[in-house]
Amino acid sequence: MMELSFQVLMAGVLAGAAPLILATMGETLTEKAGVINLSLDGTILLSAMTAFVVAYESHSLILAFLAAGLVGVMVAAVVAGAGIYLGQSQVAVGFVLTLMCRDLAYFLGNPYSRLQGPQVGLTPLPFLKDIPGLGPVLFQQSWITYASVALIAATWAFIYRTRWGLELRAVGEHPHAAYARGINARRVQLTYALVGGFLVGLAGAAFSLCTKPGWGRPQGAEGMGWIALAIVIFGGWEPVKVALGTYLFALLQILGISLQGVLPSVPTQVFQVAPFPLMIFTLVFMHLSQRPGAERWAAGRPWLLRLMRLLRGTAPRALGQPYRQE
Template sequence: MIFFENTLITVISLSTPLVIAVIGETISEKSGVINLSAEGTIMICALFGFIFGYISDVATLGFLFAMFLGAGIAVFISYCDIKLRMDQIAVGFVLTILLSHLSNYLGQDYVRLNGPMITKIQIPLLSKIPFMGNVLFNHSFITYLSILLIPSAWFFLNKTTIGLSIRSAGENPLAASSRGIDVKKMRFLGTIIGGSLLGLAGATFSLYTKYGWSEGHTTNYGWIILAIAIFGGWNPYRAAVGAYSFGLLQVLAIKAQSVTLALSQILPLLPFPIMIFVLIFIQYINTKDGKYVPRVIVSLIAGNQPKALGEKLPEEIK
């Protein structure tokens, strides 16, 4: 039981940045914008979050700055998307390459330094509940934030007017605009919220789960969260499940090191074939033969890809 409890605690805290990032990416994609720079954004925000935390010795400042930086990068992406009508994929790729190399270069002086620590906050009363109390209510504030983020993002997208407007812009920009919705503003908003969450996720790596800075500190996490966003079918809850499952495999891998080395090397790789199979399966559901797949499974796995995801804004929207 203790083993189980410990594993869950580690999974929840280790998955914190993944959850934050994948929800950010989901919100951005719901507005129709793929933030393909996730890999680069997370990396550079991890560096600058750490630098700010290190200089000021206040972790919160590091988190805040990383959010601003992530939002700033999102502003640039939005400018390319809305004003210049450039291809989102091209912009994202170039940004990723640029930002990840830039962070390696700028981060040389900050390798293996000690920055500020963030402490765990036990929530009074709740943390006294046996088992659940330890698993859920004995974490750092950033982990609480990531947990709260899941239902809030769902609520924001599905139950608020702005969320609905953002989704409508991502589904059919022309229709949304003909109903008087400022599509450009909605896309901008979605991208900014998404970008700032990616930034926050970056700082969470360097100030919490993968404490410190080294070259290629967050390599590949950006690509992973892009895949989890698809896996999550653009639904915050499912995206979170994806992020936690990924975290679980990683934790199991670490624990397996003491048992067998082979297993500890295979487990971290497992998400990738699983991801590919799920994507193939989603594709299969959409084909003719897919109708034999039970409804329950379809509704669990198939996602609501925003119709206008990744598309340039129509010329009619000036």
């Protein structure tokens, strides 16, 4: 019985985190290139609305996902265009877009509120689903879940094992040096802003077509974009750690729901707040552990040292700073 519930929990975490994984991997790629796309919260809602409307009208899920991705690309293009080419603050543009895209989604999606629309079903994987114990839970998921797991490996491999990934990291750390080595830094930044935006758009579609199916005001994905941004920092801009952070958040969410059974007077939203203090704590911890002497101080406490090394991460050095190509 105990074993079974652990598997169910794992399956729930994998499925619940799937849309957020798409978003956090997208934002990791964008931020690794030195661009910060703060508009995630609005982008996710706007693309969720687009995906639902397209799926409802055309009955084509593929078209819906593509349309959502396109919305993500368009929003990212505004951030990148104004930030990289016009030299405006990426934070300012992203923040305005966050608010505006959310209102745009509510406004345009209004006629489609609370309608029954198509949904992504479960796709059991042949053979794997027959593995005793794990099979029935882990391999009877929607294809979004499988894709999200594959995306983590792909993102990691892309960033650390390909030439393009090397360029991407070089631009995010030191665009001038990269430019001197013959890399078109601006074009690299634009590319990964758009790629990241596409993934964030897919995340929106995953919300409205699978995880929280349907459209309405509120949709249920509100705040997820901010959480994704927080998780990217929590994970220290490393795809694998970011993914672990995302799964930790999904676990917290599920535990929050079961905790609500124990403490019925506390509304669910209170539990949803949990990742934010955690993120702040991590950031402070990261900052303090970089101080000289911190390692020496922690030397006598092995668990602390391990935690320090696990949480250590530094932001791409050129993050959010407009790069002026002379």
